[in-house]
Amino acid sequence: MNLEDKIEEFKDEIDKFKKRLNDIWETSYKELIKRFPFKYEPDKIDDLSPDDIYNPGNPGYFLDYVEHKLKLLGHIYVPSDRPWRSARDNLDEFKRLLKIVVNDISLADKIDAEWQNLPGWGGDKHYAKKIIFLYHPDEIIPIFKTKHLEHFNKVLGLWNKVNEKALGKYKKSYENLSLGQKYELLNRILLEFKNSHEAIKKWDNALFTYFLYRTYPPSEPIKPTKVVEPLSATRLLFSPANELGVVALFSMYHKELGFPYIVKVKPDFPDAIIIDREGNVKTVEFELYASHFIAHRHDPTKCDYIICWEDDLDESAREDLLSKNRELKVISLKDRLGEIEE
Numbered sequence: 001m002n003l004e005d006k007i008e009e010f011k012d013e014i015d016k017f018k019k020r021l022n023d024i025w026e027t028s029y030k031e032l033i034k035r036f037p038f039k040y041e042p043d044k045i046d047d048l049s050p051d052d053i054y055n056p057g058n059p060g061y062f063l064d065y066v067e068h069k070l071k072l073l074g075h076i077y078v079p080s081d082r083p084w085r086s087a088r089d090n091l092d093e094f095k096r097l098l099k100i101v102v103n104d105i106s107l108a109d110k111i112d113a114e115w116q117n118l119p120g121w122g123g124d125k126h127y128a129k130k131i132i133f134l135y136h137p138d139e140i141i142p143i144f145k146t147k148h149l150e151h152f153n154k155v156l157g158l159w160n161k162v163n164e165k166a167l168g169k170y171k172k173s174y175e176n177l178s179l180g181q182k183y184e185l186l187n188r189i190l191l192e193f194k195n196s197h198e199a200i201k202k203w204d205n206a207l208f209t210y211f212l213y214r215t216y217p218p219s220e221p222i223k224p225t226k227v228v229e230p231l232s233a234t235r236l237l238f239s240p241a242n243e244l245g246v247v248a249l250f251s252m253y254h255k256e257l258g259f260p261y262i263v264k265v266k267p268d269f270p271d272a273i274i275i276d277r278e279g280n281v282k283t284v285e286f287e288l289y290a291s292h293f294i295a296h297r298h299d300p301t302k303c304d305y306i307i308c309w310e311d312d313l314d315e316s317a318r319e320d321l322l323s324k325n326r327e328l329k330v331i332s333l334k335d336r337l338g339e340i341e342e
Contacts, residue, residue, distance in 0.1 A: 006215045007199055017210050018203075020072060025204075028069040032134065036062055039102045039135045045095050054088040056081065056278070063087065066130055068326055073206045074133055074142030076126045077318065079311065079330050082258065083120030083127060085277075093117050101132050107140065107187065111180030125179065141190050141205050143212070146179065149186040151218040158189050165189065213315070239334070240309050246286045247271070249333050250307055257336060269296075270303045290330050291317065300325040307331045 007014070038045050048062070055061040059068075063084045067076060078084070087094040100113045110132050116122030126144040133140045143149050153159050162185065166174040170181055177185065194208050195201045203211070240246050247265065254262055254274065263273040263281070270283040282304040287293050290308045293300075300321045311332040313321070321328055 003197060004199060007211070010211065010214055013214065014207070014211060018207055021204065021206055021210075024070065024072045028065065029073070029134075031060075032065045032070065035060070036065075038098060042099055042102050045098045045102075048091070048095060048098075050088045050091055053091065053094060054081070054084040056280075066127070066134065070134065071322075071326075073137070074130055074144060074209065075315070075319070076130045076144060078127070079332060079335070080258065080305075081329070083118065085258075086119040086121065090118055097128070098131070101128075101135055106180075106184065107132070107136075108178065108180035108184040111183050112178050129183065137205060139191075141187050141194075142209050143190075146182055146186070148218050149183065149190070152212050152216060153186055153189055155216045156190075156193055158193055161189055162186070217315075240288060243286050243288050243292075246288060246307065246309050246333060249309075249337070250284075250286065253333070253337060257331065269298055274305075290332070294321070300328050303328065305329050305331055307333065310334050 033039075036044070051058070052062055054063050067078050067084075097113055097115060097118070100110055103110075111125055111128060113128075115125050115128040121127055124144070124146055129140075129144040130142070133142045133144075141149075143152065150159075153162060163174045165188075166172065166177055166181075166185055169185065170177055174182065174185070190208075191205075194203070194205075200208060200211070240249060250257070251262065254260075258277050259274045259282075260277065261275040263275060265272045269285060271286045272284040274282050274284055276282055283302065284305045284307050285293055285298055285303050287296075287306060287308045288310075290306050290311045290313045292308075293303075293306050294313075294317055301324055303325070304327065306328070308330065309332070311330050313330065318330075
């Protein structure tokens with residue numbers, strides 16, 4: 001099926017999503033730019049307070065727009081508030097990085113800046129990419145996973161251009177590019193594709209992203225559910241094989257994970273009541289795999305955290321949970337314990 005046929009097949013969905021996008025651009029996005037006009041008034045970055053960056057319980061802080069209010073413009077998955085706390089607690093460094101976002105430098109240099117200096121902001125730098133996009137929405141396709149950008153370039157028949165363009169611009173092969181260079185290159189190729197097709201060239205980049213995910217969804221790898229591996233870096237010899245193993249691990253590491261106190265562990269849903277660093281009472285459901293939360297038919301509106309060994313939720317399942325409780329967080333002990341032990 002060619003591109004025009006795909007557009008026709010999903011025309012009604014695209015039209016409905018376009019209306020939702022227009023509402024977001026006209027309301028929440030304009031609010032962001034009015035409250036945080038850093039692209040046009042970069043000196044205002046210096047005026048930011050910690051509560052301007054992250055102030056849970058008081059919507060309207062900067063990262064509330066990034067994660068929640070402007071989710072429709074490009075979704076990012078934030079498993080806990082650790083990265084948001086690190087931005088607030090390392091305010092001077094976060095301000096320095098925000099100035100890089102609005103500086104007149106290349107997209108590659110913006111992404112390759114030292115975002116990893118903020119705990120939780122390294123890796124594929126999804127959070128940095130979302131912020132950069134919000135201040136340059138006409139120049140960036142809001143696809144924040146590098147693997148997904150690669151996928152869309154492949155399914156649209158553009159992959160044969162990638163290495164040639166990498167050698168032409170950066171004088172090295174695609175495999176040897178930095179993260180920022182890969183993102184810049186793949187974005188440029190997708191933008192050229194979009195702007196060369198009459199049917200989609202006038203779409204904004206968020207609508208084009210929706211179309212890509214809806215029509216050519218990336219396949220997620222199938223993950224084993226019975227493999228038990230040794231955990232040499234932790235106090236538990238083997239990775240958990242059931243929910244009780246997850247409870248045991250959490251009881252060992254709850255303070256390092258940001259929860260000073262466990263108030264109660266119960267036999268019914270939700271499994272536990274805990275207290276976070278800010279003194280807030282939170283509810284927890286323990287699962288071996290995050291998808292078991294859905295399989296067990298738990299109510300996401302009555303739970304603050306899913307604490308699991310492995311987060312195996314696909315994008316559709318995650319979106320469904322967040323649509324019912326946007327504050328719901330998933331903590332993967334497999335990921336977080338590695339960070340703690342480093």
